[in-house]
Amino acid sequence: MGAQLPRARDSWLEALVIHEREGNALSVGTAQRWLSRLSWVLGQNADSERYAAAAVSTLEPLEPGPELAMAYSNMGQLRMLSDDNAAALEWGTKAIGLAREVGDTETEIHALNNVGTALATAGDLIEGQARLTQSLDLALARDAHEHAARAFTNLGSTNVINWSLADADRHLHAGITYCADRDLDTWRLYMIAWLARSLAEQGRYDAAERHVADVTRRPHVSPITQVSVLPVAGLLAARRGRDGTGELDEALTIAVRTGEALRLIPVAAACADAAGASPS
Numbered sequence: 001m002g003a004q005l006p007r008a009r010d011s012w013l014e015a016l017v018i019h020e021r022e023g024n025a026l027s028v029g030t031a032q033r034w035l036s037r038l039s040w041v042l043g044q045n046a047d048s049e050r051y052a053a054a055a056v057s058t059l060e061p062l063e064p065g066p067e068l069a070m071a072y073s074n075m076g077q078l079r080m081l082s083d084d085n086a087a088a089l090e091w092g093t094k095a096i097g098l099a100r101e102v103g104d105t106e107t108e109i110h111a112l113n114n115v116g117t118a119l120a121t122a123g124d125l126i127e128g129q130a131r132l133t134q135s136l137d138l139a140l141a142r143d144a145h146e147h148a149a150r151a152f153t154n155l156g157s158t159n160v161i162n163w164s165l166a167d168a169d170r171h172l173h174a175g176i177t178y179c180a181d182r183d184l185d186t187w188r189l190y191m192i193a194w195l196a197r198s199l200a201e202q203g204r205y206d207a208a209e210r211h212v213a214d215v216t217r218r219p220h221v222s223p224i225t226q227v228s229v230l231p232v233a234g235l236l237a238a239r240r241g242r243d244g245t246g247e248l249d250e251a252l253t254i255a256v257r258t259g260e261a262l263r264l265i266p267v268a269a270a271c272a273d274a275a276g277a278s279p280s
Contacts, residue, residue: 005222009038026067029058033071040078041186043223045258052078066104069095073111080118083261088118109138109147113154120158121262128158149179149187156191160198168198186222189215193229197266200232209236227254227263231270238274248274 012034019027036051055071062068076091095111098104112135120128136151138144152175159168172195179188192211199208215221215229230251237244248271255263 005038005042009035009042012038025058025062026065029055029062029071030067032058033067033074036074036078040081041222041224043227043254043258045260049078064098065102066099066107069098069102069104069107070110072098073107073114076111076114076118080114080121081260081262083121085118085122089115092118105138105142106144106147109135109142109144109151112138113147113151117154117158120154121161123162125158125162125164129155132158145182145184146187149175149184149191152178153187153191153194156198157194160194160201163201165198165202169195172198186225189218189221190225190228193225193232196229196232200236205236205239208232212236223254223258224263227251227258227267230254231267235270235274235277238277244274 012031016028016031016035019031032051032055036048036055039045039048039051052071052074056068056075059068059071072091073095076088076095079085079091080088092111092115096108096115099107099111112131116128116131116133116135118128119125119131122128132151132155136148136155139148139151152171156168156172156175159165159171172191175191176188176195179185179191192215196208196211196215199205199211212229212233215225216233221229230247234244234247234251237247248267251267252271255267258264
């Protein structure tokens with residue numbers, strides 16, 4: 001799947017040129033929003049932000065519809081990932097309102113996930129988990145695989161962030177099984193990386209290392225999965241008395257490129273922890 005992401009981005013770039021030449025603003029805005037999403041998955045956050053803003057600017061002058069609702073939700077997702085929770089909630093609320101107005105359940109699912117994750121990472125775990133569970137339930141009812149995988153992921157990751165590790169493991173195991181049954185490898189590997197982090201935090205190093213190996217032995221792993229698993233690999237190496245500098249340096253390079261607090265903070269914490277664990 002990882003090798004297909006650059007090809008998907010290139011296809012949308014070609015489509016954008018065609019739509020711009022034809023003057024089809026609705027299709028231009030849709031292409032820009034997809035390019036924002038694919039750029040983010042590839043760790044190209046500056047491009048992702050640029051295309052996200054362009055999509056909103058392109059679509060807002062048109063009649064409001066599902067395309068604009070998803071563009072709003074995409075902005076909310078980027079703000080949530082940047083730890084700008086106030087803006088994430090503002091964009092998410094706009095997206096949910098418009099999605100419900102135009103009967104766009106897919107965007108409602110997406111935006112509920114963003115809002116729930118922003119609330120949970122800001123410390124309101126109860127309300128955040130409620131919104132995330134609502135997103136998951138709607139996705140499962142519609143058999144919306146990608147949205148369900150994303151909900152499982154964020155239910156797990158927000159519990160890791162809030163040190164509710166038993167709940168994190170439960171959601172992540174459920175999500176990994178769900179994705180394995182549907183060949184959603186990109187999401188499955190991402191959740192395995194988060195599960196490895198949870199297990200490492202619990203001192204379950206053997207299990208954590210098995211999950212790290214399951215991710216790192218695979219080719220074409222997406223940057224967001226790499227930046228999630230490499231800090232765990234480096235930290236586990238240090239705690240086992242090995243040199244994990246290479247993994248931590250690679251993780252830091254990716255995290256800096258994304259500029260996201262969600263990536264930078266765990267890498268910085270792992271580097272500090274590994275430095276303390278290393279023999280003096």
